[in-house]
Amino acid sequence: MAETRLPPHDLDAEEAVNGSLLIDGKAIYEIATFLRPEDFFSPANRSIYQSCLNLYQRDEAINKITVSQELSRLGNLEKSGNLAYLSHLASIVPTSLEILHFARIVQRLSVMRQLILASEKIADIGYGGEADAVTALNKAEDVLFRLRNKRGDADFVHIRELLEQYFEAPPELEPGALQPKTSVHSGFTGLDELLGGFQRSDLVIVAGRPSMGKTSFALNIARNAAVL
Incomplete structure (x- = not known):
């Protein structure tokens, strides 16, 4: 019997990201420009990170209380493990210093999962019996192009950094x-x-x-x- 393989993911890294945010809400400035809720494999961790992003976008504090309130507002508190899981997340990391490292892991594995999905779409194109090989290749290239374009590699830069460079003596x-x-x-x-x-x-x-x-x-x- 063939072994069922789970898509690439790292729950420890996902928990470390959210745990870092719960103990240091300002750490979100380091990752908000590239890490997305859909990058999380765990639905609970995805909902928690989405709540953190919502608070960040409203310029509100990020901590266990505010995140639990946001989860409750969205109807996701119970599905995300309630306060008990938030307390667990806040206890697994001593500081938020490594949040960028863990966020990059979560992002990389998300790309791997999306690549698997893209390969399945390309396989469907191959099995689809396309009469024209060039058309089939174009469709396959479009699948990969959409994946690359969706991700994007450019990070936002704070305007202060640009101004400092521009007006540097x-x-x-x-x-x-x-x-x-x-x-x-x-x-x-x-x-x-x-x-x-x-x-x-x-x-x-x-x-x-x-x-x-x-x-x-x-x-x-x-x-x-x-x-x-």
């Missing part, structure tokens, strides 16, 4: 030196030598009396910056 330069990668040339040699080019964080004000050529000067800078 450029390195000290010798007088008159320009760094092409960080500065914009004005096209006016004297001005470039004085300022070292325009930097990202610069606020440059062109002041002068009316009809003194401020607009023409600015347009010339814009033109030079585009071609230099």
